[in-house]
Amino acid sequence: MLALVSPALLVILALIVLPVGWLVWQSIYHDGFTLENYRRIVTEDIYWRSFALTFEISLLVTVLALLLGYPVAYLANAVPRGWSVLILALVVLPFWTSVLVRAYAWLALLQRTGVINQFLRYLDVIGEPLALVHNTFGTVVATVHILLPFMVLPLYATMQKIPGDLMQAGASLGAGPTHAFLRIFLPLSLPGVLAGCTMVFVLCLGFYITPELLGGGRTVMVSMLVSRNVELYNQFGAASAVAVVLLLSVLAIFFVVSRFISLDRVLGQK
Amino acid sequence: MKTISGLKYGYLLLGASIVAMGLAGAASAAEQITFVSQGGAYQQAQTVAILDPSAKKLGITINQDSIPDAWPAIKTQVGSGKPIWDVVDTPTGYCLRGGEQGLMEKLDFSKIPNAAAMPEAYRSPYSVSYEFYSSVLAFSQKTFPKDAPNSWADFWDVKKFPGRRALRNHPIATLEAALMADGVAPDKLYPLDVDRAFKKLEEIKPNITVWWTSGAQSAQLLNDGEVDMEMAWNGRVSAVAKEGAKVAFTYNQGILQSTSLCILKGAPNMDTAVKFLNEAVDPVHQANLPLHIDYGPGNPKAFETNVIKAERAAQLPSEPANAAKQALMSYAWWSSPQGEAAEKRWAAFMQK
Numbered sequence: 001m002l003a004l005v006s007p008a009l010l011v012i013l014a015l016i017v018l019p020v021g022w023l024v025w026q027s028i029y030h031d032g033f034t035l036e037n038y039r040r041i042v043t044e045d046i047y048w049r050s051f052a053l054t055f056e057i058s059l060l061v062t063v064l065a066l067l068l069g070y071p072v073a074y075l076a077n078a079v080p081r082g083w084s085v086l087i088l089a090l091v092v093l094p095f096w097t098s099v100l101v102r103a104y105a106w107l108a109l110l111q112r113t114g115v116i117n118q119f120l121r122y123l124d125v126i127g128e129p130l131a132l133v134h135n136t137f138g139t140v141v142a143t144v145h146i147l148l149p150f151m152v153l154p155l156y157a158t159m160q161k162i163p164g165d166l167m168q169a170g171a172s173l174g175a176g177p178t179h180a181f182l183r184i185f186l187p188l189s190l191p192g193v194l195a196g197c198t199m200v201f202v203l204c205l206g207f208y209i210t211p212e213l214l215g216g217g218r219t220v221m222v223s224m225l226v227s228r229n230v231e232l233y234n235q236f237g238a239a240s241a242v243a244v245v246l247l248l249s250v251l252a253i254f255f256v257v258s259r260f261i262s263l264d265r266v267l268g269q270k
Numbered sequence: 271m272k273t274i275s276g277l278k279y280g281y282l283l284l285g286a287s288i289v290a291m292g293l294a295g296a297a298s299a300a301e302q303i304t305f306v307s308q309g310g311a312y313q314q315a316q317t318v319a320i321l322d323p324s325a326k327k328l329g330i331t332i333n334q335d336s337i338p339d340a341w342p343a344i345k346t347q348v349g350s351g352k353p354i355w356d357v358v359d360t361p362t363g364y365c366l367r368g369g370e371q372g373l374m375e376k377l378d379f380s381k382i383p384n385a386a387a388m389p390e391a392y393r394s395p396y397s398v399s400y401e402f403y404s405s406v407l408a409f410s411q412k413t414f415p416k417d418a419p420n421s422w423a424d425f426w427d428v429k430k431f432p433g434r435r436a437l438r439n440h441p442i443a444t445l446e447a448a449l450m451a452d453g454v455a456p457d458k459l460y461p462l463d464v465d466r467a468f469k470k471l472e473e474i475k476p477n478i479t480v481w482w483t484s485g486a487q488s489a490q491l492l493n494d495g496e497v498d499m500e501m502a503w504n505g506r507v508s509a510v511a512k513e514g515a516k517v518a519f520t521y522n523q524g525i526l527q528s529t530s531l532c533i534l535k536g537a538p539n540m541d542t543a544v545k546f547l548n549e550a551v552d553p554v555h556q557a558n559l560p561l562h563i564d565y566g567p568g569n570p571k572a573f574e575t576n577v578i579k580a581e582r583a584a585q586l587p588s589e590p591a592n593a594a595k596q597a598l599m600s601y602a603w604w605s606s607p608q609g610e611a612a613e614k615r616w617a618a619f620m621q622k
């Protein structure tokens with residue numbers, strides 16, 4: 001058994017454990033041990049602001065992805081198999097397009113001379129073009145779009161496992177559709193909700209290209225601080241420290257979530 | 271039959287590789303250096319204009335490497351004690367910072383007469399200007415068919431010149447522009463009054479639609495009409511204009527920036543590297559560069575060679591008359607402690 005998994009373990013060691021160890025080491029060692037990089041994160045409020053903004057955006061994206069993703073997963077679960085394959089295919093399709101391309105596509109849609117503004121002006125709905133991009137709004141819209149599959153798929157998988165008879169049983173006992181949904185289906189789908197939300201939230205914490213291209217320079221998320229710190233301090237330690245704090249926050253989130261559901265449900269499907 | 275021809279082929283290959291080895295041996299017997307620049311169209315232009323002619327004239331082999339951001343590699347190579355590269359073409363600030371941190375060789379200008387003949391502002395103890403570009407005020411000719419903004423004061427004047435604006439998400443050149451908008455003369459900028467610059471930037475901040483981070487992004491903003499005016503690099507604006515977009519720029523109050531050549535501390539081919547450095551800033555080679563790309567020569571003597579036609583010269587950032595309208599960036603100031611402090615202050619300014 002050990003012989004079988006050892007190649008995989010070696011890969012994990014070489015590609016994950018060693019680099020992360022190196023990351024941590026650099027953040028605390030620069031001509032001797034130093035906590036300077038961490039002191040800066042605690043004392044300078046730009047770091048605090050960036051972390052706060054990143055968590056705010058991630059939370060907003062997660063809520064929006066849930067509101068948009070839940071009905072899609074519900075529909076995919078409720079319709080006959082052929083239709084659900086089609087729906088899921090549409091959900092997964094954008095996966096095959098690079099994040100960079102999708103960011104530029106949103107730019108083409110949202111900018112001042114973009115499709116949406118041109119159309120609204122053609123209809124005379126607006127006089128001046130709306131500021132849809134180069135701000136937090138544009139960043140959130142594109143990020144939700146990119147992360148939506150990570151919400152829909154765990155939701156769908158969970159819903160698939162809810163026996164259809166339960167709803168019928170509820171109906172036979174006099175529950176209306178809304179009542180049955182709220183008391184039976186929704187509670188049973190909650191593990192999927194938690195799994196999807198965790199995935200989306202955690203992935204969003206590390207987003208870089210989308211806010212960089214669509215945020216107009218104002219939406220400074222933590223990942224952007226990492227890259228800026230390399231430039232600014234000319235040594236990787238300053239950037240590593242930011243990355244380490246972000247990594248620790250992610251681990252903390254996983255730890256909290258694992259108290260409620262098995263991590264297998266978040267990371268893979270069982 | 272098949273095996274025989276296979277064998278033959280094998281001998282042929284063996285023979286060829288022996289010849290190749292002989293050739294390689296001959297090449298390495300001659301002097302060589304490793305030269306590093308930033309790749310792309312820019313490095314190709316240099317190869318034609320400067321590198322190949324220099325190699326031919328000096329009878330040396332120039333091995334080329336390219337990297338978009340050389341700084342981390344310079345640090346690691348010199349830090350390891352055995353650098354592979356000899357000469358690097360990199361933003362002048364890195365040459366200076368490298369010099370201060372003991373990563374660059376101090377140059378002996380008695381061995382580099384071409385550089386010694388250049389104005390003092392065009393070199394440092396560790397570097398020689400190699401080519402110039404400029405951070406200019408660019409605008410849409412659709413929005414401003416006439417009476418276009420022509421100074422940073424105009425850029426800051428949102429009443430007289432309404433429209434959407436973009437600046438680079440970086441303090442270098444942006445602080446200079448802010449000070450010029452506040453009335454500081456282009457030749458009186460340094461040392462920068464950082465407080466004054468940031469105060470002036472606060473004033474325009476609400477009117478900046480985009481703070482761009484890459485040159486490609488600045489070009490896209492202008493090309494798509496997403497902004498009506500912005501600070502951008504002259505080469506990016508002229509490229510957009512060449513593709514048919516109605517955009518233009520002014521060199522008035524542009525910030526003249528450069529990349530420089532410097533030699534890594536402990537470079538493996540020091541003597542040849544110094545010889546190459548001298549050749550690379552030769553006025554004629556330098557004059558050839560703008561025939562292939564929209565950058566100005568690092569050596570102003572290039573404009574006296576008659577290689578660059580007057581019409582072309584007028585388009586270049588370092589052409590004397592254009593240079594006179596601009597502020598020459600002081601990389602010495604930017605790599606000083608005050609400069610570094612200003613750079614760190616930028617992040618706080620952006621997030622407020």
